[in-house]
Amino acid sequence: MASEPMRSFIKGVIWETGSFILTFGSVYVIYGNFLSSLKFSVVLTTVKIMLFFIHERLWKKVRWGKYHIVGGKKVFEKKNKKAGKGK
Numbered sequence: 001m002a003s004e005p006m007r008s009f010i011k012g013v014i015w016e017t018g019s020f021i022l023t024f025g026s027v028y029v030i031y032g033n034f035l036s037s038l039k040f041s042v043v044l045t046t047v048k049i050m051l052f053f054i055h056e057r058l059w060k061k062v063r064w065g066k067y068h069i070v071g072g073k074k075v076f077e078k079k080n081k082k083a084g085k086g087k
Contacts, residue, residue, distance in 0.1 A: 003060065005053075005057065008052075008053050008056035008057055008060075009049075009053055011052070011056065012048075012049045012052035012053050012056070013049060015052065016045050016048050016049050016052065019045060019048065020041050020042075020045040023040075023041045023044055023045065024037050024038065024041040027040050027041060
């Protein structure tokens with residue numbers, strides 16, 4: 001169960017596109033200034049994409065809740081234990 005860093009980046013960009021639209025619309029409705037709303041939204045979205053990317057890559061290292069399907073059964077990852085060893 002591996003993923004490329006680009007996958008995390010693209011997930012962040014897609015998620016934050018919706019967030020950008022919501023943020024821009026909200027700031028524009030409140031302040032009524034198109035250019036200021038655009039600048040604020042671009043900066044905030046850029047920061048949030050970077051934070052999402054870091055969050056995704058850190059969570060990728062967490063083994064909790066990860067499993068593979070082996071022979072039709074869920075096999076959970078266990079830290080410091082090799083597959084096939086006894087209990």
